[in-house]
Amino acid sequence: MNTRIDFQLRDxxxxxxxxxxxxMLSTERKAEIVRSLLAAGVPAIEIGSMARPDLVPPMANTLELISALTPEELEKCWIWVATPRHVEKAAAAGAVNMQYCLSVSDAHNQANIGRTTEASMAALPQALEYARAADVALQLCLATSFTCPFEGDIDPGRVLKLVEDPRADGVSDVVICDTLGHAVPEQVSDLIGKVRAAAPGLGVVFHGHDTWGMGVANAIAALDAGATTIDGALGGLGGCPFAPGASGNTSTEDLLFGLRPDWLNPKNFADLVRLGESITSELHEDNRSKSALGARSKASAFQWVMPS
Known part of the structure; x- marks a missing residue:
């Protein structure tokens, strides 16, 4: 039984x-995936990014996807943004939840967003102003909170300095990202605990990658330290195109199987496994989910194994 009564999974x-x-996935296919995730019970979904389409082509139809969804669906959907203009454009299309992302590491912020960390923080008050005017929830997302592919280990004090920066007043949550999947549970627990203490009025999201096989363990450590939301991707898909060495996100299927939120049951778990299999097959990507493999095993007496 799940004892972490308040956590939320965001796919x-x-x-x-x-x-x-x-x-690439069409707008219609993406909308279909959103609706399948919601029908299975997933409470929150990150559906796209305002990143330049020439740099991240799979995000090119994000605005079209926002327009294709209903207001009720968009209440559960999140958009990645990195500038005040991104907030303005996404809000105009109908988005109501966004995460304003920057990197703790200057080198990664330059590679990923094209400016220094300080420049991104300096623009945050304007992003918050646009968010308030549009009645948008805006999270502060801190990439490379543990390690950077260019700078190495990140001092936790650098993360806390950004969390405590008065220019972040008004964000709804802080997203702590193990962008490269290098962190271990003790590090995650320590940093999440410090972030909770530094910003007791904010929700804390843990965004983990499974590069070194610690994804589920790190998510559990984050929840036990006070995180309120954990991120995952079907089939363990993902990675940052500007972070050499980063592989997929922690698998949504693995997180759900391990944590068993109250809304999960064998039937909707099987629906999510099938959805992950379908997406990875369409994209010609490997399915890295261990739980998806387990669900296809021959141990038919186990209720979480899918009927053959």
């Missing part, structure tokens, strides 16, 4: 999950 397949894929 990021359609944003972080697609960033490194060679294949």
């Amino acid at each position: 990021v397949t359609l944003r972080d999950g697609l960033q490194l894929t060679g294949g």
Whole structure:
């Protein structure tokens, strides 16, 4: 039984999950995936990014996807943004939840967003002003919170300095990202605990990658330390195109199987496994979910194994 009564899983397949894929999904297919995730009970979904389409082609139809969804569906959907203008454009299309992303590491912020970390923070008050005017929830998302592919280990003090920066007053949550999947549970627990203490009025999201096989363990550590939301992607898809060495997100299927939120049952778990299999097959990507493999095993007496 799940004892973490307040946690939420956010599926990021359609944003972080697609960033490194060679294949493209149409707006219609993305909308279908959103509706399948919601029908299965997934409470929150990251559906796209305002990143430049020439740099991240799978995100090119994000505005079209926002327009294709109903207001009720958009209440559960999140958009990645990195500038005030991104907030303005996404809000005009109908988005109501966004995460304003920057990197703790200057080198990664330059590679990913094209400016220094300080420049991104300096623009945050304007992004918050646009968000308030449009009645948009805006999270502060901190990539490379543990390690950077260019700078190495990140001092936790750098993360806390950004969390405590008065220019972030007004964000709804802080997203702590293990962008490269290098962190271990003790590090995750320590940093999440410090972030909770530094910003007791904010929700804390943990965004993990499974590069070194610690994804589920790190998510559990984050929840036990006070995180309120964890991110995952179907089939373990994903990775940052500007972070050499980053592989897929922690698998949504693995997180759900391990944590068993109250809304999960064998039937909707099987629906999500099938959806992950379908997406990875369409994109010609490997399915990295261990639980999806388990669900296809021959141990038919186990209720979480899918009927053959």
